[in-house]
Amino acid sequence: METTWKEQTLETIEQRSWPEPDFDDHTGQRLYALWRTPLARFTVEDIRLLIAHKAALSHLVPLAIEKLGGNLFAEGDFYPGDLLQSVLTIDPEFWYANRPLWSSVYELIRYRDWELEERGIRADGFLELS
Structure with a gap:
């Protein structure tokens, strides 16, 4: 197998x-x-922590997108939406090189700006990459 x-x-x-x-x-x-x-076996916090340390992003961002697709405000150890915030603050060079992943995240947040603002999640830098 x-x-x-x-x-x-x-x-x-x-x-x-x-x-x-x-x-x-x-x-x-x-x-x-x-x-x-x-x-x-990774939890939301495991993925958030590794992404925050810029580790293996090409493998972890798809996992994060999967988690965020089920709950956009999935929570690690800090606050609801901390995984999303980590994803949104990934270096622009990664997103330029991985446009399909950027598009997947964009589709998750594109009509939810009021929710992001209400929760204090900053997406402006990410959205500027469009």
Whole structure:
């Protein structure tokens, strides 16, 4: 039986290891562990954290879009919509190189600007890329 990409780890997909963290670096330890965790086990917070650290965006943004499609204001550890905010603040170079992904996110938010504003989610930089 063939393994789907979601059953693989970022370490396998990216064919590289995450740097081993300092012993007292909680975030570094978490990122190190996530790099070796199958994508199918990722929580909203796991995806948000990795995206915030600009890790493996070409693999994580599709997962984020999937989560956001089910709940635009999916919540990690901080507030409702923190995953969306992380996605919207990804570097423009990524979006220019990945227009279909940009379009998918755009379709999720295009008619919901009042909800974004009400929740304090800033999309202006993302929308300027249109």
